[in-house]
Amino acid sequence: MILVTGATGTIGGEVVRQLAARGEMVRALTRDPAAARVPSGVEAVPGHPGDRASVEGAMAGVAAAFLVGVFGPDDAEHDRGLVEAARSAGVRRIVKLSSIGTGDPRLAGFGRWHLPGEEAVRESGLEWTVLRPSSFASNTLAWADAVREGTPAPNPMGEGQQGVVDPRDVAEVAVRTLLEPGHTARTYTLTGPETISASGQATVLGEILGRPVTLLSPTVDQRREQLLGAGLGADYADSLMAGARFIEEGGNAVVTDDVPEVLGRPARSYREWAEDHRTAFGAE
Template sequence: MSTSKTLIAGATGTNGRALIDALVAKDVPVRALVRSIEGARATLSDGIELVQGDLGAPDSLSAAFDGVDKAYIVTSVQPDTVALFRNFYRAARNASASHVVKFSGMGASDTSPSEVIRQHAASDTDLRASGLPYTILRPNSFHQNMLWQAGGIASTGKFYLPLGDAAQSTIDVRDIAEITSTILTTDGHIGKTYDLTGPESLSFHDVARIIAEVRGAPVDYVPITPEAAEQAMRDQGMPEWSAHSLAEIQALFATGQYAQVTEDAERLLGRSPRSFRDFVRDHKDAFMT
């Protein structure tokens, strides 16, 4: 086992934490790039090496890359992600990183109606042009996004989303993490872009039915307009740009263009990806009253 480190940016988030668990299970030495050491200590397991750095502060990244061989980056949805990714690529190049794995999004395209998806397309293009050995992950939405609705479902038996009757092939974050850990520890992934979906495409009426079956109590999906969804997110205190960009991407999902089931996840996992029903069973308590 190599003693050089794999640097994880976005380590305290949903995917970063799942990836660290998957790498630690394989005894891969990891270093987590975090904005707040104190905040990360509360989020990440003891024993994970932490380095303070901010993707928006390029000078803070060179020390983070000291002794690093491979690197992974995911960031939150925000207005300046293209610049944040670029700073990370530059630091990785200066450190002669042997592999950079970048978390993107399914359908990344310069002409997407969603700004978040256009940002992913731009930062994927930057990575390909950087000269770095890279792998790009393009997952569909996560099963775990339904945890945002779990409190409402538990208390009222309803959830409200602007997704109409469209189906989506959502994927489990645990499977994305397992796939990413494989990519970081086996050969053959340089220069590849993987489209990652779950094993099936479900409408949100199907999603409601599955949650109802698993929790043993009714669940109603109530389709709402993108405008109502955006207003509700603002009312909950979400910043203007975030509420708008999330409503925009949901309007894209509502067209049904994210229903495609791809083979990449099954091939990389060597088994069928976790179904939405598997996910709900494993998180049943969150959906109960």
């Protein structure tokens, strides 16, 4: 049995689908199993990384676990709890979803979100792998409504180049590291095959759709006000602002060979992702 936490998220949901397609026994931890859309044969169980009792129950009889415990700056203890529950339950192998740049002081608070979890994983005594993906290609789905309407799409992260990665590649790496030997004590930084800016992504989308895609980039002050207006606390907003500044200053202009190394094929480009998701942006 393989447990997937964050099982309805961008990466966790794809990990569930890929494992199920391989015929693996999968248990999906989700807040609302009745509402979860999981493949036939997947066991959906109720729980959340912040609810230790539910996590411990979900870990019973599990051989390997995909750990997604950090959704914001206050979740470090969730990550530790996932690792402790896995060890107590006799789980043999754990794969933690982290983030590119973890530990980089230029990222300020955002760069520390995953550090306690990574430390817990490395000190667990289990077979472990840490995945540090770059910005997801799917983040541009936030533009979809505006693109369909023909209005400027919001671009809160500035114009820095990033090694944008297809979530399907991240999930496939996770599946390989959950199932295959040879990945123990490895930290993989997962990127696409090239760096690309937000305007570069908009250009690619425009070429695929056959019409221009324009972006609306707020000022720094406007970005912070939007985050606060969305209900985020000041510390959370400032962490995200530090992340945006890091990108704008070129800190995330990173491409690695880790995806090709694990998968034995090139990483998918942003164009490949956009072609496969063109209907989300209004393509016929």
